[in-house]
Amino acid sequence: MKIETLPESVPLTDALARPVRARRYAPAIGIAILVLAGAGGYAFSHRDAAAPSQAAAPGDAAKKDKEPVHELSQRDVAVVEARALAVTLPLSGSLSPLAQATVKSKASGVILASGVQEGVEVKAGQTIARLDDAEARARVAQQQAMLADADARLALAKKNVANSAALLKQNYIAQNAYDTTANAVDLAQAAVDSAKAQLDLARIALADTVIRAPLSGVISKRHAQAGEKLSPDSPVYTIVDLKHLTLDAQVPASDIPRVKVGQDVQFKVDGFDGRTFVGKVARINPATEAGSRAMIVYISVDNPDGLLRAGMFAKGTVTTEKSSAHPLLPLGAVRRQDGRDVVYRVDGGKVVVQPVTLGLRNEDEGLVEALDGVDAGAVVLALKLDGIKPGSPVKLPDLVNQKKG
Known part of the structure; x- marks a missing residue:
């Protein structure tokens, strides 16, 4: 039997205790090793996945921060134009001849000839009938x-x-x-x-005994025929002058202070394919019409071609105010911001706030003149659009770009 001796440097109690200690801590050490190995494997396995995620993060942020471009339609914008703006007042009425006459016989006698018929144009001094x-x-x-x-x-x-x-x-x-x-x-x-x-x-x-036309015009009515006997003051013909007419238009009494002699009038008459006729305010009746709160405004109308006839009904407007040429803005484009009037102007593909000074306003046309702030040719938002604010990028429609060019 071989007897082994322990080294002198190792005490016997330590040698006997080492196996016991190793057996006691082995499970804990194994568990720690497994945990570290698992954590390392998890970190190693997710390292490549995290890298793409981190690499994509800047692009996603840029995409999120980039505001979309708003495409505008033709009705959303307006190209500012410069012209005179007028404020008008509606009116309507009937046309009547400025001069008309019922020709009467000054002598008694039998009519020998009266060949002029209704609708025939006659000249002043022309013979229209003869008596015996x-x-x-x-x-x-x-x-x-x-x-x-x-x-x-x-x-x-x-x-x-x-x-x-x-x-x-x-x-x-x-x-x-x-x-x-x-x-x-x-x-x-x-x-x-x-x-x-x-x-x-x-x-x-x-x-x-020779009856002559007292004025140039058109025969509107023949009261006597050849062979009839007339006495003094018997009517023979009625003549109307169609070269100069009067439009007797009714205007509410509350609007009369806005009407002045000499103001321009534009009107239309049914049957003339939308043709516009013009006239001027000649005089204003000082009293309202019975049974209404309207006053009669008499408008002088030149009718050199004789197209208009007495009794025709006309509808039009009288220009009560008129300005010189200024840039005109749609009323819908004007906003109130910080106590001042502004419009949203499109400049360089973006919306900018533009303060403006307003002048004459026409509610019927939906326009207001800009005395200062914008020039002709500028593009402004004609409507208040949701989601569009100063600084928003926008794209103009092609028609507007062509108009600007």
Whole structure:
């Protein structure tokens, strides 16, 4: 039997205790090793997965921070244009001729001719009817004879006064006799003057048998036919002047202070394919119409081509205010921000706030003039759009880009 001896440097108690200690801590050490190995494996296995995740994080943040570009439609924007802006007031009424006349007979007699029909244009002084003038001619002849008799009596009276003057000079007659012959001359002269006046009246009566148009215009009505007998003041024709018309328009009394003489008027009449006619305020009736709170405004209308007719109904507007040319903004584009008027202008593909100074406003057209802040050609947001604020990137429609170019 071989007997082994322990080294001297190792005590016997330590040698006996080492196996026991090793057996006691072996399970704990094994568990620790397994935990460390698992953690290392987990870290190693997730190292590559974390790297792509960390690499993608900056791109995701940039994508998240980048604001989308808003594409605008044609109705969302407006290109500012510069022109005059007018404020108008609506009105309506009927057209009537500025001048019209009912031609009446001044003499009595039977109508020999009245060939002018309704709708025919006539000139001032043109013959439109003739009366039987036989009786009028007879009166003229009678007055001419009476004038000749009065002239003869005057000539005789003048000879008598000349003879009386010679006799008075030689003292053959008395002063009273001379005065009597001189008075006879005065009476004869008065008779001549009276006969001339009667002859003039007869000639006027003869001229009145020819009925003439008192003004240029169009025959609107014929009251008598050939063969009818007329008495003085009997109507024969009605003539209207269509070259100059008047639009009698009703305007509410509350709006009358805005209407002034000389203001421009534009109106349309049914049947003329939307053609616009013009006129000017000529006068204003000082009283309201019975049964209404409206006043009549009389508008002068030139109608050189004669297209408009009396009695036609017209609807239009009177320009109560008018400005010089300024950039015009849609009313929907104006916003109130920090106590001032602003618009959102598109500049360089982004929305910027632009303060503006406003002027005349037209609610009917939906426009307001910009006295300062924007120029013609600028592009502004015409509406208040959700999600678009100053600094937002936007894309204009192609039509707007072409208009700007």
